[in-house]
Amino acid sequence: MSTPPDINIVRQKIDRPIVLVGMMAAGKSRLGRELSKTLKLPFFDTDKRIEEEADRTIAGIFEAEGEQGFRDREARMIAHDLSGQPGARVVSTGGGAILRPESADLIFGKTISIWLRASVETIIERTSRRTDRPLLKNVDQAKVLREMAERRYPIYERATFAIDTDHGDSGITLDAILQKLNSL
DSSP states (O other): OOOOOOHHHHHHHOOSOEEEEOSTTSSHHHHHHHHHHHHTOOEEEHHHHHHHHHTSOHHHHHHHHHHHHHHHHHHHHHHHHHHSSOSOOEEEOOTTGGGSHHHHHHHHHHSEEEEEEOOHHHHHHHHTTOSOOGGGTTSOHHHHHHHHHHHHHHHHTTSSEEEEOTTOOHHHHHHHHHHHHHTO
């Protein structure tokens, strides 16, 4: 393993938002919190912010407004979080945030974007432990996740860089992210 970079030097290199993208259960929220703490930067979790604004859970939004209503809210939140004040911060997005072209263009054109890449098999295994994912309710989860990956992975590839998360060790992943940020 390589020597960890000097965090102060890494912070000096970051002049715009760092945005984490990837499939559900890839580790975006957890790693976003850890990265923001390590770099002493503000953290924005778009799903949590959408829940706070709507005063209901993501599942509740899906139930009341459908996926389209949720995606509308998500696109507005991403535009707000990425088009507002300039400067460094860490933003964790929902897995489908990149499906709206205007959101994808903001994420991949104006930020340091990091694809937290996990294999479909890993995502299937991780999501099997939870029952609160609206897109996986009452469906063949493995089939739906494979279809999502087929549609989304080519878009995620636009990211500034990709970090594999199949191993599930957030410390290793965080170190890899810091190394990549240091190389900017």
